[in-house]
Amino acid sequence: MLDLRRLRYFVTVADELHFGRAAERLHIAQPPLTRHIASLESELGMRLFERSTRAVTLTPEGAQFLEHARQVIDAADHAEASAQRLAQGTAGRLAIGYTSSIPMSPAFSALVRGFSGEAPEVALTFREVAGTAQPGQIAAGVLDIAFGWAAPDHADDVDNADDTDNAIAQWTVAREPLVAAVPASSEHAARAAIAFESIAHECFIAWPTGQGSALNTALHRLCAQAGVEPRLGPRASQVAALVALVAAGQGVAIVPAFAASLRMADVAYVPLIDAPVLEQTITWRTQDPSRCALRFAAFARAATGVSPDIRIGNIIS
Structure with missing residues (x-):
């Protein structure tokens, strides 16, 4: 399999048509660069450059290979950037559940609209789910984020929460x-x-x-x-x-x-x-949560600042 680093070296030399300038751009010494190009040529079984004391030029084969090398590097760069966005939670999929009255609330529309603006590459899907069914669907991975209602004193029940509840973090986004x-x-x-x-x-x-x-x-x-x-x-x-x-x-x-x-x-x-006063909450998994869910939770916490802390507890709505 071709070494991606050597392909980058080859493209840089092809752009500069000068080993010294290419080495400077790559922040390496010229002798190692020359050896890497020679190894690539040996691996491919063809010469990529014609070298003389006065000039470096691409061979006909090298010129044709350059086009393919650029495509490979572009694809690798795109894949790396995509992976970074997935890791940061700014790309991917997010399944959002809500109780039937939630879409009427200003907090719901503001948070969904704001998150979509911050992370437009996250595909959002929505599902109406009764509050009593939300913890199980969050824990099972059917939902990533759930909007529901809780009474102000719901945190008093934390010690009685079952294993499903303990796998869920809850944050108050509005008080109504x-x-x-x-x-x-x-x-x-x-x-x-x-x-x-x-x-x-x-x-x-x-x-x-x-x-x-x-x-x-x-x-x-x-x-x-x-x-x-x-x-x-x-x-x-x-x-x-x-x-x-x-x-x-x-x-x-x-x-x-x-x-x-x-x-x-x-x-x-x-x-x-x-x-x-009812508390409008969002919940998400604490055990193996999706990156997009963590990103949404962080966005909601920064945007609302309503909860004094993240609570682990059950949803009553």
Whole structure:
């Protein structure tokens, strides 16, 4: 197999047509350069240069071989550069999972857009995945990064995390207060803010049982604090559907504040006094993570600076 270093030496001499100048460019002494060219010629079984006391010229065979040598070197340089980008996580593939409400959040769009601008050679794929299924898919390598929701006190459960959870790092990228989505015709709609107790006995539109939504968790906590059992009405698995059911007069809903971007004439969004806050998180594998995942995590940490540290824990949304 041809020595790539010798091919580079040959191309440099062919460019200069002078062994001394070529040696200077290559930062080696001239005698070793001459020996390397002679070894290459011996290996190829043909002369590459005609040498005289006054000039160095390419032989006809050398001129033809030069074209092939340049192609090999260009391909090697391209492969090396590609490998470096892969190693740095600026090229490759990244599978991103998200819960159904995440794409509405400003943090999600800002991070994905910003990362694509920084690493345009990373091919992104997206998949909606329930929060309860995200840890397993991250650990199994189906997903590289997952966006989900967690309650502010989720780090208290770290000691109880199972082996799957311990293989996952989590970083908070945004904190989102909760608001009440109420019918525009209700007595609550015109208020600047309300206490949860004032709507605790309303019929609540919630997420389907078993999906593990952080919004359902927050709703049950609020009801427990108010000393009531939640009165549950219709179920919906999309924030837009929750709001649409509120507009249809089927109850009220507890939603992230960004849901107010869904402007419906029959719905009002009212801040909750001492509103609970959900944490929007990203997670990734700590055991054999992809380079692109590490790059995305580093980008998100630099862009948000929300978490005081990286936590290992479970996702509840």
